[in-house]
Amino acid sequence: MSSQYVSIVLMRRLYHSPYLRKTCSATCSRHCAPLEFLPASPCPELLLTNSAPSDVQLNEIHSFIGSAKAKISVLGDQIAQAQRTLDRLDSQRTELEDLVESHCGVVSTIRRLPGDILGEIFSQYLDASDSRSHSPKALSHLVGVCARWRAIALASPLLWRHIRPITRDVISHELSELQEISLQLQRSASVALSIHLDETTSSRVVDLLLTESSRWQNLNLIWNPSYKHITASKVEFPILEKLILEFNLPEDIAFLFESLPAMVDLTINSIQALIPSIPDIIWAQLRICRLTNCCMADFLPVLALFSAGTRVCLEGFFEGEKQLTSVHTLVSDLSLRCNDDEAMYNLLGALTAPCLQRFRIAGRFSIPPIAAFFDRSSCALTHLGIVCGAYSDHLSGLLTLLRLPHASNIVDLDVRVHLLSDFDTEKLTDALARGIVPNLRMLALRHLEGSYGAVANVLEMHANRRPIFQSLWLNRFGRYSQDTLQALKSGGLEVVIFD
Numbered sequence: 001m002s003s004q005y006v007s008i009v010l011m012r013r014l015y016h017s018p019y020l021r022k023t024c025s026a027t028c029s030r031h032c033a034p035l036e037f038l039p040a041s042p043c044p045e046l047l048l049t050n051s052a053p054s055d056v057q058l059n060e061i062h063s064f065i066g067s068a069k070a071k072i073s074v075l076g077d078q079i080a081q082a083q084r085t086l087d088r089l090d091s092q093r094t095e096l097e098d099l100v101e102s103h104c105g106v107v108s109t110i111r112r113l114p115g116d117i118l119g120e121i122f123s124q125y126l127d128a129s130d131s132r133s134h135s136p137k138a139l140s141h142l143v144g145v146c147a148r149w150r151a152i153a154l155a156s157p158l159l160w161r162h163i164r165p166i167t168r169d170v171i172s173h174e175l176s177e178l179q180e181i182s183l184q185l186q187r188s189a190s191v192a193l194s195i196h197l198d199e200t201t202s203s204r205v206v207d208l209l210l211t212e213s214s215r216w217q218n219l220n221l222i223w224n225p226s227y228k229h230i231t232a233s234k235v236e237f238p239i240l241e242k243l244i245l246e247f248n249l250p251e252d253i254a255f256l257f258e259s260l261p262a263m264v265d266l267t268i269n270s271i272q273a274l275i276p277s278i279p280d281i282i283w284a285q286l287r288i289c290r291l292t293n294c295c296m297a298d299f300l301p302v303l304a305l306f307s308a309g310t311r312v313c314l315e316g317f318f319e320g321e322k323q324l325t326s327v328h329t330l331v332s333d334l335s336l337r338c339n340d341d342e343a344m345y346n347l348l349g350a351l352t353a354p355c356l357q358r359f360r361i362a363g364r365f366s367i368p369p370i371a372a373f374f375d376r377s378s379c380a381l382t383h384l385g386i387v388c389g390a391y392s393d394h395l396s397g398l399l400t401l402l403r404l405p406h407a408s409n410i411v412d413l414d415v416r417v418h419l420l421s422d423f424d425t426e427k428l429t430d431a432l433a434r435g436i437v438p439n440l441r442m443l444a445l446r447h448l449e450g451s452y453g454a455v456a457n458v459l460e461m462h463a464n465r466r467p468i469f470q471s472l473w474l475n476r477f478g479r480y481s482q483d484t485l486q487a488l489k490s491g492g493l494e495v496v497i498f499d
Contacts, residue, residue: 039068118149119156126159139184157189164196165205178208185212192217192239199224216240223247241265247276257282270294280305287311296347297322303329308355311335319343324350333358335385341365348373355379360414362387367397374406381406385414387446395424402436410437414473416446429457433464440465444473444498455484462493470494 042060046053053061105111110118122142139159143150153159163184165177185208193215197206199222206227209216213235223246242265243256257278266282267290268275275291275298283289283305290313291299297320304327306312311333318340332355338344341364348369356379361370365388374381384407386398398415401407415428425445430453432440443458462469471494474485488495 039064039071115148115152115155119152119159122153122156123158126162154187157187157191160184160188161191162194162196163209165201178204181205181208185209188215190215194218196220197224197227198222203227210235213237214239218242220244221246238262243267245269264288266290268292268294275299275302289313290315292316293318295320295322296343296350297324300324300327300347300350303327303331303351306331308332311358314338314347317343317347319346326350326352328352328354330355332356335360337362338365339363345369351377353377353379357381358383360385360387362416364388367401371397371401371404374401374404379406380409382409383412383414384410385416387416395428399428399431399436402431407437409439411439411441412444413437413440413442414444414446416444426453426457429454429461433457433461435464438465438468440469442471442473443469446475455487458488458493459491462491466492471496473498 041047042064043053043057046057113121139153142159143153163181165181193212195209195216195218197209197220201224214237216237217239219237219240219242221244236259237256238259239262240260241262243260243263244267245256246269257276260282263282264286265288266286269292275294283302284307286306287309288311289306291302293316294314296317299314299317303312306329308330310331312329312331313335315337317338319342324346327350329351331353334353334356336344336347338347344361344363344365348365349372351373353373354377356377359381360383362385402410402413429445432443458472462472472488473496475498485495
């Protein structure tokens with residue numbers, strides 16, 4: 001072994017030696033703990049050199065090592081005892097924390113709530129959750145919490161009004177599901193039902209639910225050809241208000257509309273892009289209608305049948321081979337979403353809507369046809385939503401649109417121009433600050449970049465229009481700092497962050 005290596009080893013030992021640290025010349029009460037318990041070395045001078053010990057020193061060192069090891073053993077026993085004490089104290093603390101937590105539960109406010117309020121909380125929770133949470137299995141978890149919750153749940157028919165059968169692959173499972181749904185129907189008493197049926201629901205389950213068709217209020221139906229036997233049953237749905245329908249062939253479901261005196265909310269998703277034959281009186285009584293993937297030539301005549309005040313949403317529509325005719329509609333709320341700019345252009349050119357108050361448009365479109373539609377309709381808008389890409393003409397077109405007389409009554413403006421630059425944002429907010437859309441109360445800027453100029457313009461707009469302009473909505477993914485938000489809020493403006 002080389003002398004250099006030995007020297008390195010000895011230097012490392014010296015570095016970690018308590019005797020070397022003990023000779024620190026500074027006042028080191030901060031970093032050098034007192035070491036009085038250490039025995040005195042029989043040969044401290046040898047620790048600082050490479051000299052060999054004498055025979056006498058060798059015996060003294062061996063005796064010293066043996067004595068030190070004995071003390072180490074004693075310290076080990078003391079550490080073990082201290083560890084056992086620490087473990088015992090830690091266990092006692094954990095038990096005491098559990099005891100405190102259990103008693104905190106006893107004094108919890110929810111235990112003191114009246115049963116009717118607790119039942120309403122259960123109902124609100126289930127309504128806010130996914131519809132699958134209303135399955136018998138999910139509700140069984142609710143009633144299994146405690147005896148009081150079970151009693152409240154069983155005495156609350158509204159908790160059992162949502163029925164969504166679960167797919168069964170085995171006959172025995174289907175029988176079990178029939179029993180569960182039968183029990184749910186019993187517990188729902190006489191309250192109105194919300195039913196969800198898809199292509200996997202067995203006909204036996206449908207037959208069971210149809211025995212309570214007089215209580216169906218909401219129906220989400222994905223049509224299954226096996227449901228055809230329903231047409232022969234002459235089933236009536238006297239209180240059905242809301243229907244969400246997805247189907248292949250319109251003739252399959254035409255029977256549903258023979259007697260729907262209470263329906264006011266209809267959603268149709270036509271896989272084959274066809275609208276079923278529905279009596280005019282049904283279209284006229286609707287207050288909300290959503291049509292998806294439908295041909296323009298099919299739904300344009302329908303728009304003329306809606307009553308004043310109806311809200312209509314058209315998505316994914318397309319042009320067919322039929323010639324389009326102009327349509328006068330009384331709808332007050334119209335939402336259009338389509339990525340076919342030609343279809344959007346032709347639809348806007350065919351419509352006249354003098355009662356229109358709320359208008360939203362998204363997809364591929366240009367601004368001039370919208371302005372022409374407003375001029376032709378002579379409508380007084382109160383709510384306008386624009387969702388479009390970052391095309392150079394959209395911002396200038398939007399500003400032109402907002403300067404029209406039809407926009408003077410707008411109180412709610414929602415602008416979603418994707419990838420809007422800081423310059424464009426400042427240009428838009430500057431125009432708003434200088435007086436266009438004078439009655440604006442709420443502004444939603446989905447892509448406000450948070451530039452200093454835009455923030456200053458919004459603050460100026462708020463100051464000039466107080467107390468009319470009250471609320472600014474910003475999307476969560478915008479590039480604005482906390483300082484920006486604080487500057488907006490400190491001016492008295494309500495700032496809402498949304499997804």
